[in-house]
Amino acid sequence: MKLTPLFILLALFAITVQAQDLKQQELDSVVITSTRIDLPFKAHSRTITVISSSDIKNSAATNVSDLLQQVAGVDIRRRGTAGSQADLYIRGGGFDQTLLLIDGIKMDDAQTGHHTMNAALPIEVIERIEIIKGPAARVFGQNAFTGAINIVTKTSLKNTVSANLETGSFNQLNGSITVGTELENSSHIIHVGKMTSEGYRNNSDYDNSNYLLKSTFNKNAQAIEMIATFSDRKFGAENFYTTNPTFNEYEETKNSLIGFTTTFNTEKFKIKPRVYWKRNEDLFLLRREDPSFFRNLHITDKMGAEVNASYTSDAGVTGFGVDISKIYIRSNNLGNRNRFMTNLFLEHQFKLLDNKLDITPGVAVTYFSDFKFHAFPGLDIGYTINNDLKIYGNIGYTYRIPTYTDLYYNDFRTAGNSDLKPEEAFAQEIGIKYNTNKFSGTVAFFNRDAKNLIDYLRPNTTETIYTAANITEVNTKGFEVDASYNFKINDFNQSLAIGYTFLDDNILDQNKELSRYSLNTLKHHYTTRLSTQIFKNIRQNIVYKHAERTTGQSYNVWDASLVYTLKQLAFTATASNIFDADYIETGFTPMPPSNVLFGLRYNFN
Numbered sequence: 130m131k132l133t134p135l136f137i138l139l140a141l142f143a144i145t146v147q148a149q150d151l152k153q154q155e156l157d158s159v160v161i162t163s164t165r166i167d168l169p170f171k172a173h174s175r176t177i178t179v180i181s182s183s184d185i186k187n188s189a190a191t192n193v194s195d196l197l198q199q200v201a202g203v204d205i206r207r208r209g210t211a212g213s214q215a216d217l218y219i220r221g222g223g224f225d226q227t228l229l230l231i232d233g234i235k236m237d238d239a240q241t242g243h244h245t246m247n248a249a250l251p252i253e254v255i256e257r258i259e260i261i262k263g264p265a266a267r268v269f270g271q272n273a274f275t276g277a278i279n280i281v282t283k284t285s286l287k288n289t290v291s292a293n294l295e296t297g298s299f300n301q302l303n304g305s306i307t308v309g310t311e312l313e314n315s316s317h318i319i320h321v322g323k324m325t326s327e328g329y330r331n332n333s334d335y336d337n338s339n340y341l342l343k344s345t346f347n348k349n350a351q352a353i354e355m356i357a358t359f360s361d362r363k364f365g366a367e368n369f370y371t372t373n374p375t376f377n378e379y380e381e382t383k384n385s386l387i388g389f390t391t392t393f394n395t396e397k398f399k400i401k402p403r404v405y406w407k408r409n410e411d412l413f414l415l416r417r418e419d420p421s422f423f424r425n426l427h428i429t430d431k432m433g434a435e436v437n438a439s440y441t442s443d444a445g446v447t448g449f450g451v452d453i454s455k456i457y458i459r460s461n462n463l464g465n466r467n468r469f470m471t472n473l474f475l476e477h478q479f480k481l482l483d484n485k486l487d488i489t490p491g492v493a494v495t496y497f498s499d500f501k502f503h504a505f506p507g508l509d510i511g512y513t514i515n516n517d518l519k520i521y522g523n524i525g526y527t528y529r530i531p532t533y534t535d536l537y538y539n540d541f542r543t544a545g546n547s548d549l550k551p552e553e554a555f556a557q558e559i560g561i562k563y564n565t566n567k568f569s570g571t572v573a574f575f576n577r578d579a580k581n582l583i584d585y586l587r588p589n590t591t592e593t594i595y596t597a598a599n600i601t602e603v604n605t606k607g608f609e610v611d612a613s614y615n616f617k618i619n620d621f622n623q624s625l626a627i628g629y630t631f632l633d634d635n636i637l638d639q640n641k642e643l644s645r646y647s648l649n650t651l652k653h654h655y656t657t658r659l660s661t662q663i664f665k666n667i668r669q670n671i672v673y674k675h676a677e678r679t680t681g682q683s684y685n686v687w688d689a690s691l692v693y694t695l696k697q698l699a700f701t702a703t704a705s706n707i708f709d710a711d712y713i714e715t716g717f718t719p720m721p722p723s724n725v726l727f728g729l730r731y732n733f734n
Contacts, residue, residue, distance in 0.1 A: 165448030174511030174521035180258040187660035189690035193249035201628025206715035213364040222275030230279040241534040247384040264527035264556040267507035270472040298724030300327040332365035368717040379417035383410040427460040469498040522559040546597040554579035570612035607632040621662040653677040684712035701728040
C-alpha cells in the first residue's frame with residue numbers, strides 16, 4: 130500500500146506508546162575495543178564515531194544498513210529494504226575498501242565486498258558500533274583502506290526475554306525473540322529473528338532469517354567468550370546488476386561465524402587470543418525460474434587465529450599482534466582457490482608534556498601467498514588542550530589486495546584480470562574534537578592519494594565488456610563535521626545530532642566515460658536526527674538525510690518513529706521515506722516509496 134505523508138504522520142501520532150528509560154551514554158566512559166591499545170573515546174587521535182545503544186533506540190532504523198546511513202561520511206548504498214543487499218563505503222572508498230568487524234573479528238570476504246554487510250547483526254543484540262574513519266591498515270590490516278566498523282554485541286541481558294512483532298507496507302512481517310540468562314558460572318544470549326515481505330516492486334520479495342548465540346563460560350576463573358551467528362537471506366534481485374527486462378534476477382546468501390576469545394590480564398600485560406571460522410555462500414540466478422540460463426555459486430571459508438597484546442611501561446603503551454588465516458573458495462565461475470595470510474602489527478604510544486601530547490607510530494607487515502610481503506606504516510599525533518578539547522592528526526599508508534571477483538570473474542559484461550596489483554594509498558588527516566556531557570563535536574579535513582586502484586574499464590563507449598584494471602592515480606579530499614547536543618525539557622532527555630561530509634573524488638588522467646569508478650560518489654551528505662520526549666511515556670524520533678552524488682542526482686529523505694511503552698509492552702510506529710522521494714542509491718534499483726511499519730515489543734525481566 131502506498132501512503133501519503135499526511136496519513137503517515139497521523140498514523141504515527143494516533144498510536145499510544147510507552148517511553149523507554151533512555152539514559153545518555155557518556156562517550157567518556159566508552160573504551161574503543163577494536164584496537165590493541167584500549168583507550169577511552171576522548172583519548173584517540175583519530176576520527177571515531179560511536180553509535181551507542183541509546184542512539185540505536187532513537188534511530189528509527191530496523192537494521193544496521195539503515196542505521197549506518199545516518200552517519201555522515203558513511204555511504205550505505207542499498208538495493209531494497211531490510212538490508213537484503215547493501216554496499217558499505219567510507220569517505221568515497223569502494224565497497225571492497227571498508228572492513229567490517231564483529232567483536233573485533235574481521236569479516237572481510239575474499240570473493241567480493243558486496244557480501245560485507247551480509248555479516249551485519251540484528252540491532253537487538255548490538256551494544257554499540259565503533260566507526261573508525263581514515264586509513265586503518267596499520268591497525269587492522271588488509272581491507273581497512275578507508276576505514277573500519279566494529280559491531281560490539283551485548284555481553285549480558287540478565288535473565289530477560291523480549292519478543293518483537295512488526296507488520297506494515299509491502300506485506301512486511303518481522304518477528305524476533307531475544308533471551309538472556311545469567312547462570313552461576315556462565316551467561317548466554319540467544320536471538321532468533323525472521324523478516325519477510327512480498328516486496329515494493331516486481332521481484333523485490335525477501336525471506337531473511339537471523340540467529341545468534343553468545344555465551345561466556347568459566348566466568349569465575351578464566352572467562353571464555355563464544356559467539357556464533359548465522360544469517361540466511363533469499364531475495365528477488367530485480368535490476369540489481371542489469372537492466373535487461375527479460376531477466377528476473379534472484380539471489381541467496383548464507384553467512385555464518387563462530388569464534389572463541391579469552392583475555393589474560395596482569396598489571397602490565399594484556400593478551401587476547403582468538404580463533405574463528407567464517408563462511409559465506411552466494412547463489413545468484415540471472416533468471417529466477419531458469420537456473421540453467423546463468424548460475425553462479427560461490428562458497429568461501431576463512432579460518433583464522435590471532436593474538437593481540439599490549440604492554441604498559443614507563444615509556445608508554447606498546448601494542449602488538451599476529452593474525453594468521455587461510456581462505457578457501459569453491460566456485461563454478463571463479464574456480465577452486467586458496468590463500469594463506471599472515472599479518473604482524475606493532476605500535477607504541479608515547480605520552481609527553483604532562484601527558485597532553487600523544488604520539489603513536491605503528492606498522493603492519495603482511496604476507497599473502499599470492500601477493501607476497503607488504504609493509505604499511507602510520508603515525509597518529511594528538512594534543513589535549515583541556516579535558517574537553519583535543520586536536521589531532523594522522524598519516525599512513527593503506528592497501529587492499531584484489532578480491533577473487535577482481536581477479537577471475539567473467540560474464541557477458543565483466544572480465545577479471547589475474548595480473549592486478551594491490552591497491553595502495555597515502556592518506557592524511559587533521560581534526561579537532563570537543564566533548565562534554567551536553568555537547569560533542571568533531572571537525573576533520575582529509576586527503577588520500579591512491580595508486581593502482583582497481584577499476585573496470587572499457588576501450589570505448591560502444592564496447593560493453595568492462596575489464597578489471599589498475600588506475601594510475603586517484604585523489605580524494607574532503608572534510609566532515611559531526612555534532613550532537615543533549616538537553617532537557619520538563620526533566621526529559623532530548624537530543625539533536627547533525628553531520629555533514631563533503632567529498633571531491635578525482636580520477637586523474639582517466640576518461641570517466643570509460644570507467645565505472647567513482648561515478649556515484651556521495652559528494653554532499655547531510656544528516657540530522659532529533660529525538661524528543663515531551664510526555665512521560667512517549668518518545669518521537671525524526672531523521673533527515675540529504676544526498677548529492679557526483680552524477681548530479683540529489684534527494685532528500687525523511688524517516689520518523691514513535692515509541693510508547695506501558696509497563697512491559699512497547700508499541701512502535703516507524704515511517705520511512707515519508708515524503709515519497711524518488712531516488713536510486715546504486716545501480717539501477719529504485720528505492721522504496723513511503724511506507725510504514727507498526728510494531729509490538731514485550732520485555733520480561
